[in-house]
Amino acid sequence: MPKYSSRMEDYLKTMLRLVETKGFIRTRDLARELGIRPPSVTEMLGKLEKEGLAKHEKYGGAVLTEEGRRIAGLVRQRQETIEKLLRLMWVPEKSAHEDSCRLEHQLSPASLEQLKRFLKFLERGGEYERLRKDFGKLQKT
Numbered sequence: 001m002p003k004y005s006s007r008m009e010d011y012l013k014t015m016l017r018l019v020e021t022k023g024f025i026r027t028r029d030l031a032r033e034l035g036i037r038p039p040s041v042t043e044m045l046g047k048l049e050k051e052g053l054a055k056h057e058k059y060g061g062a063v064l065t066e067e068g069r070r071i072a073g074l075v076r077q078r079q080e081t082i083e084k085l086l087r088l089m090w091v092p093e094k095s096a097h098e099d100s101c102r103l104e105h106q107l108s109p110a111s112l113e114q115l116k117r118f119l120k121f122l123e124r125g126g127e128y129e130r131l132r133k134d135f136g137k138l139q140k141t
Contacts, residue, residue, distance in 0.1 A: 004051070006105035009075045010034065011044055012053060015064055016072035025062040079104040081116050088122075088132050090139050 004012075014033050018025045027045070031038045045062050048054035053068035064072060083100035091099065107115075122128040 009105060011048060012068055012072035013075045016069060075104060078112055084119055085115055090136055
């Protein structure tokens with residue numbers, strides 16, 4: 001996967017979420033979700049379009065291209081993997097989500113792949129829930 005800026009990745013991930021929940025992407029919805037002004041969204045949509053990741057019509061909506069959707073899915077998968085690991089360690093849900101959103105841009109592909117393998121290993125053996133429960137007991141002492 002080519003390296004896109006963390007901001008571009010955040011846009012793609014948010015766009016994917018919007019299209020999955022609302023069925024469409026409007027500039028104002030994207031601005032609200034990201035906590036920024038609509039002109040900033042329009043500017044970034046132009047950059048995403050130049051990269052072949054999205055299409056945007058002035059005063060209209062936006063759509064992810066096939067490549068944009070693929071990248072957005074990978075970014076979301078990175079974030080979900082990290083969040084799941086943090087939740088295993090009893091990091092509070094809100095903190096786990098916020099931290100995983102920051103960390104998703106920082107880990108190397110090799111580290112992320114190992115995290116996925118480790119979590120899959122724990123889940124396959126039924127250890128994930130047991131370890132989470134045992135670690136939770138430790139937190140209370």
